[in-house]
Amino acid sequence: QLQLQxxxxxxxxxxxxxxxxxxxxxxxxxxxxxxxxxxxQPPGRGLEWIATIYYTGTPHYNPxxxxxLTIAVDTSQNQFSLRLNSVTAADTAVYYCARxxxxxxxxxxxxxxxxxxxxxxx
Amino acid sequence: xxxxxQPPSVSAAPGQKVTISCSGSSSNIxxxxxxxxxxxxxxxxxxxxYDNDKxxxxxxxxxxxxxxxxxxxxxxxxxxTGDEADYFCGSWDSSLNVVIFGGGTKLTVL
Numbered sequence: 733q734l735q736l737q738x739x740x741x742x743x744x745x746x747x748x749x750x751x752x753x754x755x756x757x758x759x760x761x762x763x764x765x766x767x768x769x770x771x772x773q774p775p776g777r778g779l780e781w782i783a784t785i786y787y788t789g790t791p792h793y794n795p796x797x798x799x800x801l802t803i804a805v806d807t808s809q810n811q812f813s814l815r816l817n818s819v820t821a822a823d824t825a826v827y828y829c830a831r832x833x834x835x836x837x838x839x840x841x842x843x844x845x846x847x848x849x850x851x852x853x854x
Numbered sequence: 855x856x857x858x859x860q861p862p863s864v865s866a867a868p869g870q871k872v873t874i875s876c877s878g879s880s881s882n883i884x885x886x887x888x889x890x891x892x893x894x895x896x897x898x899x900x901x902x903x904y905d906n907d908k909x910x911x912x913x914x915x916x917x918x919x920x921x922x923x924x925x926x927x928x929x930x931x932x933x934x935t936g937d938e939a940d941y942f943c944g945s946w947d948s949s950l951n952v953v954i955f956g957g958g959t960k961l962t963v964l
Contacts, residue, residue: 736898769953773893778856779942781953794952828899838887840904841944846897 734759736829736845744823744852750816754829754845761810762787767832768805768812769841772825780825784832785812819852826850857882858943858956865962870933874959876926876943882954886946888926890919893940893958902941903928930961938963 740752754768761768769784783803784792791803802815816823826849830841859877866872876888890903901910903919906926918929926943943956 771953771955778957779891779944779955781955784953795950830899838905839946840887840889840901841891841899842901842904842910844898844900847899 734831734843736831736843738827738829738845738848740827740848740850742849742851744819744850745854746820746852747818750814750819750823750850750852752814752827752829752848752850754812754814756810756812756831761805761812762807765834767792767834767839769830769832770803770814771828771830771841771844773828773847774822774825782814782816782827821852824850824852856957857947857950857954858945860941860943860956860959862957863960863962865964866933867964868933868935871929871931872933872961874928874930874941874943874961876928876956878924878926878945878954880924881949882924882945882947883921883926884924885948888919888921889944890917890926890928891942891944893942899942933963935963937961 735757737755744750767784770782773779785803793801800817805812826847828847830844832839833842864872887905892900902917906921907919916932940958942958947954
């Protein structure tokens with residue numbers, strides 16, 4: 733059974749960089765039909781897609797966050813990561829990592845981590 | 855403000871049926887597929903419906919999805935207290951070139 737687990741600091745200071753890692757187990761991050769992504773949910777608000785990456789390293793960023801984002805994949809560790817710089821209180825959210833499985837006609841987030849709360853505060 | 859519009863909350867009694875709507879536009883729901891997710895506190899979100907009306911293995915047939923034009927719906931029949939959760943629709947927007955979600959609907963089983 734595919735499992736994803738987020739890890740990283742729960743508190744980040746304003747203007748600093750938020751860094752998270754997602755460890756994938758029970759399957760390979762190099763699966764050809766799989767993309768890997770990040771989604772967040774600010775308190776009391778809806779889900780927001782952040783970014784997605786393929787195992788070859790090709791990223792796809794949400795334009796609203798692109799200037800502050802870096803997503804990367806480490807196939808040797810079966811992990812992918814997120815870096816969001818110059819954070820503000822508006823970046824406080826539960827951050828989820830997820831697999832985006834793609835068929836010939838569509839893509840869907842079919843497996844998710846349980847999420848990690850990241851608070852931005854001094 | 856989310857690109858897809860959902861009612862903030864719905865409620866119904868155990869055993870009853872509830873419908874959650876998701877309204878979009880011609881650049882998202884009207885052009886591609888809709889998925890539905892269940893979020894419970896401290897647990898991984900669960901995919902309930904993909905490609906508008908398909909259920910992943912393990913999802914009971916009490917959960918069903920449909921799409922018409924630029925709107926989609928999630929129906930849950932035979933409500934159980936364990937169904938109390940937040941439900942989100944998701945799609946792709948070809949104009950914005952982003953994955954999009956609804957604002958979420960909180961289901962209360964009275």
